[in-house]
Amino acid sequence: MKNFVTSLRISARRFAFLAAASLALAPVPSHAAAKIQHLISPGGIEAWFVQDATVPLIAMEYAFGGGATQDPADKPGVGNMVASLLDEGSGELDSKAFHERLDRRAIELNFSSTRDYFRGSLRMLKDNRDEAFDLLRMALTSARFDSADVERIRAQVVSGLRRDTSSPSALASRKFLQVAFGDHPYSRQASGTLDSVAKIDTDDMKDYVRRVLAKDTLRISVVGDVDPATLGQLLDQTFGGLPAKAKLTPVAEVEAARPPQRAFIPLDVPQTVVTFGGPGIKRNDPDFMAGYVVNHILGGGGLSSRLYREVREKRGLAYSVNESLLWMDRSAIFVGNTGTRADRAGETVDAIEKEIRGIAEEGPTQQELDEAKSYLKGSQMLALDSSSKLASALLQYQLDKLPIDYIEKRNAIVDAVTLDDAKKAARRLWGQGLLTVIVGRAPQAAVQPAAATAPKAN
Secondary structure, eight states: OOOHHHHHHHHHHHHHHHHHHHTTOOOOOOGGGSOOEEEEOTTSOEEEEEEOOSSSEEEEEEEEEOGGGGSOTTOTTHHHHHHHHTTSOBTTBOHHHHHHHHHHTTOEEEEEEOSSEEEEEEEEEGGGHHHHHHHHHHHHHOBOOOHHHHHHHHHHHHHHHHHHTTOHHHHHHHHHHHHHHTTSGGGSOTTOOHHHHHHOOHHHHHHHHHHHOOGGGOEEEEEESOOHHHHHHHHHHHHTTSOSSOOOOOOOOEEOOOSOEEEEEEOOOSEEEEEEEEEOOOTTSTTHHHHHHHHIIIIISGGGSHHIIIIIIITOOEEEEEEEEEEOSSOEEEEEEEEEEGGGHHHHHHHHHHHHHHHHHHOOOHHHHHHHHHHHHHHHHHHTOSHHHHHHHHHHHHHTTOOTTHHHHHHHHHHTOOHHHHHHHHHHHHTTOOEEEEEESOOGGGSOOOOOOOOEEO
């Protein structure tokens, strides 16, 4: 989380980066058809790599296992604080000097803590690669955590958390995770709480860095104008000094709480927010692709989805409604969101539940299935039309433990989904009903709170 001044820095850096890149514009080849190499550096650092000299740019995405699940149980938000502070000075460079070097070379350097991973990205012009990779090395291995920077970032995080206390969407999201995952680490917010962030100190953050940022869980993808030998040297120089093995706290497998359950949080706001969901399908499950396709039909397809047509177009209950599959290392859920007038919240929930019951009982039609498959196959080209998008996708494929040639196989896997497969996945996903959280001024009689049944860890 950055303050306004830092946001201006990032915007200026991005403008400089894009302006410089535009000087070398040329027709961009299809990244989806690019050759993906499995590169191993002289020091044993592995990466998926696409060499592309179309424009003189390099994009790298990487991740360490851990993320928010490695925050101490009584101090959620440590990883998020680390992510916000790694680029606030390292080695002999204080925050100002570090950012001046990034700005001068139009280098984009970002970090984030997700549920299962501590992630980072790096983008630069080819001519600035040595300095870019060296600044990343410094951030990962010698972050300063100066007290003034720590308190400034803490104040920003606390400010955001205070805003969340009056945000119906934030309240609904937090409550949904608590209902779904109980006391499992997945129930925690990566940004922490007002109480926990106030207690995080420099020792907590340094301990997190020592335990999490290690080579054995590191996954890397690189796309751009650099040859394999040079990239191998850069990877060794950047990541070679990290510890060989992470010291991660084990995280148990967990199944989200079984529907149906409903919770209500009163909040005096103009619009009532509804978050709904339930247990999903893990990425390595044989039913995953069938679930992914049928989910596009129900709520993932934007204006063409069943939920949008029924809730928005036919009934005018909400401006938008969406639903998607989310998969983590130890669990999976589906989750959706919408907002509506307080006096129509009950009607909106009823419409969503009716549509979900319908697809669970009857499944999609053959026409819906064919159209969804056609869209999902065609949209892949657009999803991979830049170096950064391709690098991000290649990293996700590694985290999902997919083969290096998955891009080539993906459309055939989509095509192989049959109507019976889709119906089976629909029953599995939505046959039990919904976990529903409603936040707003809706009449309490229409949305009585329900005690959550603790999810089952195994």
